[in-house]
Amino acid sequence: MPRPAVERLASLLPPDFLLGVATAAFQIEGGVHDDGRGLSGWDDFAGRPGAIANGDSPAVATDHYHRLEEDVALIARLGVDAYRLSIAWPRVQPDGRGSWNEKGWAFYDRLVDALLAAGVSPVVTLYHWDTPLPLENDGGWLARATALRFADYAAEAGRRLGDRVARWITVNEPVTVTLNGYALGVHAPGRELLFGALPSAHHQLLAHGLSTQALRAAGARGGIGITNLHAPVFPKSRRPLDRAHAGVFDLIFNRLYADPVLLGRYPRIPWLARADFRPLAAAVRPGDLATIRQPLDFYGLNYYYPVRVAAGGPEAEPRPGTGPGGQPAADNEHPSALSRLPFHLADFPEFPRTGFGWPIAPGHIAVQLAELRTRYASALPPVLVTENGASFPEPDRVDGEIDDRQRIDYLASHLEAALLAVRPGGPAEGVRLAGWFVWTLLDNFEWAAGYSQRFGLVHVDFETLKRTPKASFEWLRRLSAARRAARP
Numbered sequence: 341m342p343r344p345a346v347e348r349l350a351s352l353l354p355p356d357f358l359l360g361v362a363t364a365a366f367q368i369e370g371g372v373h374d375d376g377r378g379l380s381g382w383d384d385f386a387g388r389p390g391a392i393a394n395g396d397s398p399a400v401a402t403d404h405y406h407r408l409e410e411d412v413a414l415i416a417r418l419g420v421d422a423y424r425l426s427i428a429w430p431r432v433q434p435d436g437r438g439s440w441n442e443k444g445w446a447f448y449d450r451l452v453d454a455l456l457a458a459g460v461s462p463v464v465t466l467y468h469w470d471t472p473l474p475l476e477n478d479g480g481w482l483a484r485a486t487a488l489r490f491a492d493y494a495a496e497a498g499r500r501l502g503d504r505v506a507r508w509i510t511v512n513e514p515v516t517v518t519l520n521g522y523a524l525g526v527h528a529p530g531r532e533l534l535f536g537a538l539p540s541a542h543h544q545l546l547a548h549g550l551s552t553q554a555l556r557a558a559g560a561r562g563g564i565g566i567t568n569l570h571a572p573v574f575p576k577s578r579r580p581l582d583r584a585h586a587g588v589f590d591l592i593f594n595r596l597y598a599d600p601v602l603l604g605r606y607p608r609i610p611w612l613a614r615a616d617f618r619p620l621a622a623a624v625r626p627g628d629l630a631t632i633r634q635p636l637d638f639y640g641l642n643y644y645y646p647v648r649v650a651a652g653g654p655e656a657e658p659r660p661g662t663g664p665g666g667q668p669a670a671d672n673e674h675p676s677a678l679s680r681l682p683f684h685l686a687d688f689p690e691f692p693r694t695g696f697g698w699p700i701a702p703g704h705i706a707v708q709l710a711e712l713r714t715r716y717a718s719a720l721p722p723v724l725v726t727e728n729g730a731s732f733p734e735p736d737r738v739d740g741e742i743d744d745r746q747r748i749d750y751l752a753s754h755l756e757a758a759l760l761a762v763r764p765g766g767p768a769e770g771v772r773l774a775g776w777f778v779w780t781l782l783d784n785f786e787w788a789a790g791y792s793q794r795f796g797l798v799h800v801d802f803e804t805l806k807r808t809p810k811a812s813f814e815w816l817r818r819l820s821a822a823r824r825a826a827r828p
Contacts, residue, residue: 343749344756346815350822352759358461358775359820360422361415361797362727364468364512366398367784369428371405375443378434381476382469382787385528396790402782402800408451414798414807415781416458419820423460424726424777425451426468426512429493436472437489445500452504463726463777464501465509465567466494466551467544469517469528469787476529481517481540484623487547494551498558505562509640509726510551513569514544515597524677526788532677538620542628545600549631567640567726568597572707576650576686585683586649588613593647595715596620602719604633638774640726641712643705643754645698648686653679694750695731695793702753706761709768722774728754729779731786731793738799742810747797751778751812778816782807 353359366382386392404411415423429436431444455462467490475486494510520527522537531537548566555564571593575586587610595607606629609617678684688699705728712720730750734742755776761768783796791802797813800806 343752346818346822349752349756349759349819350826352756353823353826354773355827357773357823358421358724358777359816359823360420360424360461360463360775360777361418361781361816362424362463362777362779363404363426363781363784364465365426365428365431366401366468366470367780367786368402368404368411368782369431370398370400370403372399374405375447376431376434376441377428377444378430378436378441379473380428380430380470381473381480381528382471384473384476385530388530391530392788393790393792396785396792398785400802400805401785402802403805404782405447407805408447408454410807411782412451412454412458412460414809414813415455415460417809418797418813418817419824420816421461421820422463422506422775422777423455423781424463424465424509426465427497428470429467429490430470430472432496433493434472436475436486437492440496448501452501456504461506462504463507463509464497464505464562465512466490466497467510467547468512469521471528480522480529481543481547482522482531482537484543484546487543487550490547491550491554495554495558498555498560502555502558502560502562505560507562507638507724508555508560508564509567510548510555510564511544512567512640512726513642514541514548515569515593517544519592520788534677534680535616536619538617539623541596542620542623545597545632546628548601549628549634552634552636553631563637564634565636565638565640565721565724566601567642568594568601569642569644570594570598570708570712571643571645571647572704572711573647573649576648579651581651582649584610584612585651589647589649589683594711598639598712598716600629600632601636602633602639602716604629636721638722638724639712639720640724641708642727642779643708643725644728644730646688646701646704646707648688649683650686651683653681653684695733696789698730700730700750702750702757705754705758706767709758709761709771709773713768713771720771722772724774725758725776727777727779729795731795734783734794734799736803737801738808741808741814742799744810744812747810747812748815752815 518541522531522540525532573590575582691699762771762773780795783794783800786793799808
């Protein structure tokens with residue numbers, strides 16, 4: 341697919357469309373032991389032998405905690421409308437309950453104020469996977485109490501930052517936490533519970549509902565939403581078992597998280613999987629679904645790839661490094677939990693791949709937007725694409741700009757496909773597409789893949805921490821400038 345010209349893309353952007361970049365605290369901040377920050381479940385997981393590719397450590401990451409001004413200057417140079425950041429819960433409340441860490445809150449005060457001074461709108465995610473370790477040790481998201489503690493934290497964030505934050509995201513990708521963290525064990529906390537992980541899904545959704553209420557009660561002025569990872573799911577063939585397992589995977593990956601938030605109910609479980617879903621039913625209490633279904637100002641969509649599902653187990657597992665949550669399994673590429681599943685993720689040989697091995701299929705973001713429209717109709721609020729991006733192999737050290745044209749092609753083609761999909765006559769006509777955020781600003785600590793996967797618009801030398809903008813950075817800067825010039 342030819343790359344659309346910057347000027348053409350800019351002409352497709354609605355006047356109020358939000359163009360931005362996104363990061364997550366644990367992946368960039370470092371400063372693990374600085375200024376009273378507590379440990380997270382991810383700090384504990386990263387210290388386990390074999391958990392992280394190449395034994396990489398997140399202790400420094402990109403050192404954003406000490407380089408805030410430098411990184412805000414990069415964002416300002418891009419000229420984007422908004423920056424999506426996350427608060428590290430253990431930095432502001434080390435135990436996940438009780439007293440607050442004032443030095444932690446001061447850091448986010450400085451960051452929000454610096455963004456506003458640069459003319460950039462702050463979009464704040466409350467939970468991007470870094471659960472305070474004491475709460476993780478008490479059960480983490482398997483424990484209902486974690487949702488209650490999260491609401492307390494959200495209320496405090498609303499009181500401290502609610503006068504300045506333009507948009508709040510409560511929880512990021514609960515599906516990935518449930519599948520990779522509690523079901524398969526390839527992410528923190530490293531549990532391999534398979535369907536026994538389902539209470540973690542419900543408790544994250546409950547945390548979303550409770551924190552939405554808490555933010556509003558605290559007087560937070562900004563819009564509120566949740567971010568879910570979505571992917572259109574296809575059976576590998578028309579064989580009944582392939583189709584049945586694809587249906588179950590679609591339910592586990594997509595509808596289990598969107599239906600309660602947007603419709604106030606869990607999807608109907610097919611007979612094939614009813615016994616497997618008993619742990620979920622046991623976690624739901626009267627009134628929970630009404631709490632989860634809060635009125636939302638936007639719905640966050642993280643989109644990267646389509647998924648193809650086939651019946652059968654270990655003889656055709658996902659490509660090395662990829663699990664059903666779409667994330668790597670580090671040195672343990674095929675955890676034992678995967679071998680117990682009755683299905684696997686099949687390849688898309690017709691598409692090129694990213695560095696992670698994900699299929700590059702920009703037309704499928706239109707399929708996903710159309711699915712959201714069909715399933716949720718008027719219940720779907722405006723959609724923000726809160727993450728979209730790709731990793732590609734790049735050198736650890738550079739001298740001058742990196743010509744990452746593959747990333748530019750990926751970003752431009754996905755943005756164009758999304759914009760065209762929602763126009764009159766498009767497959768997702770009627771969806772209000774409100775914005776698009778590139779994942780990510782900086783090369784960072786990519787969870788279980790460590791520093792092996794580079795998604796950034798800015799190259800980071802992880803020894804010297806030198807930042808070097810790539811060609812994709814300049815592409816987004818030009819797009820930002822072109823859309824400003826096109827505005828009336």
